[in-house]
Amino acid sequence: MSYKIHLDVFEGPVDLLLYFIKRDEINIYDIPITKITRDYLEYLDLMTTLNLQIAGEFVAMAAMLMRIKAQMLIPRIKEAVENEEMEDPRSELVQRLLEYRYFKEIGGELQKLEARHAGEFPRRPDWSYIDHDIQPEDALSHVSLFDILNAFRQVMDRLPADSVPHEVNVESTNITEQIDFIYSHLNREPRVNFSTLVRSIRSKVVLIVTVIAILELMRTQRVRVTQNGIFDDFTIENLEPGA
Amino acid sequence: METPTQTGVSLLDMQIVEALLIASDIPLTPDRLKECLDEGHRIDLAGAVEALNARYERGKHAFYIMPVGKGFQIVTVNTFETIVRNFINRNVRARLTYAALETLAVIAYKQPISKPEIERIRGVNCSAVLATLLERELITVSGRAEAAGRPLLYVTTDEFLRYFGLASPADLPRTRELNELFRTGEHAPQDQRSENETPLSD
């Protein structure tokens, strides 16, 4: 029954193993691998019974435990380990457990520090009494790489769905134009990467129309689109070279 | 605050006013003070300020509470104006503004890029910001565009790389990386559980 209480409090598989180790007062350097594997799998079963989704990392850990268990069962390996001729199959796991436990403890210490200091607020001066033209709300006290990327993202997000009025004529396009645009690339080389194709496109509308144009070319089998991985760039291949 | 106050304002009330004045960069007005206090708790703001100022003066502190409009704020005494001004010029005035950061970001990711193109992307005039960035040597002119009017093209400098601790412009984070990072984060920063339950994709 105690499992149920703890069902959703584990940060991950390593955390779960540490729970068993603490509960059963197991010596972390001499883990009874058969027992802990059984407990672990029972826990996964329980999660399944309760229709809880088992994350991939829990499954990966189960595989690791079973592999270690199998190795421990081979008598020759067992003997070699005892004679210190061979590394204990459990050592990688022990290392992970120790490392994780270490950071878990520090996390707990940080929580205590947070409780002590999160209620302390730093001085926030208004410099206008010294100089009227300093606007603290605009000035960035520390700028990191992350800030620069975030700024870029915000500018790009702000890029109008339709550009400002006087640019509409330049920006607005239609599928035919974008098909021509795609062919302007395909006439130079038989294949073009999507990322290369759209590199110069700065407007969301044009981008969307370009994608529609590619779909149209695919539908009419004038191009073939291939992709290596799910999140990879894709390649557009001209099926009618010279057309 | 060694001795009890003589203005009838309690030590606690004086501390509350002092804490708010220290932590805020906008003036503390009676209305704003009232909003922070528990129902029924009233503080005589002007009285508290008077008592605090008396102590600051007696203690020869380097700051006092100055009335601003209907409110109050903590400022340094003018004996130290020169040194404070010097500090602000070096450490505050030299800061990048958000406008500068945004312009820098556009140049970093789209370089080489012309002013008309930067302004098209940002949607605002960028002359002053470009001047600041040039002056701080975070950007430089690399040549001229082929486009009409042959506008100057801007690129980031070695100083830019040094400032952000980059080995090369290729080390700039990709938008994809940020999107990936924020794909789940954006919707759940306050939520205790959802923060760590996403399974590993690999």
Add this chain to the structure above:
Amino acid sequence: METPTQTGVSLLDMQIVEALLIASDIPLTPDRLKECLDEGHRIDLAGAVEALNARYERGKHAFYIMPVGKGFQIVTVNTFETIVRNFINRNVRARLTYAALETLAVIAYKQPISKPEIERIRGVNCSAVLATLLERELITVSGRAEAAGRPLLYVTTDEFLRYFGLASPADLPRTRELNELFRTGEHAPQDQRSENETPLSD
């Protein structure tokens, strides 16, 4: 500052330090202080801070000077957390989740560290947690790893030190020596939980 200082720091020097601390929203470091002083004028910053803090405490002030990294910053005492939070509209800023604290611990000790490495240690996906920590400015991107895929590297910030009241990364709670723990291929000592409890430096 009713009585003369006992730390050997003059009243004027204490006042200068106090003025700069009041006028600054970033930690006052020895370098930043030195830049503002006249040629030949030296101030023992740590000594001045100690003397000032003694006075603030004796006077029951609502603030004190906290060491942050290599410098010092004025912060309000936590007695007034709720009221200050109300005033500066940061009442939505929740405490960090356990996942966030644990991730911060990993980054603090292993910095600069990439996301895959953090996930290897924690055993779970960390995208959402990293987004939260970035957004709260407790960590930042410092560059890229040389490893395959050149992942972004994360480090803790000054805000991290301030948030947890740490004077420097060296003051992080240390349950046992990292090197000893992660030394591989040697016979590990028996489980030594009791050795972990080295008290916090403060």
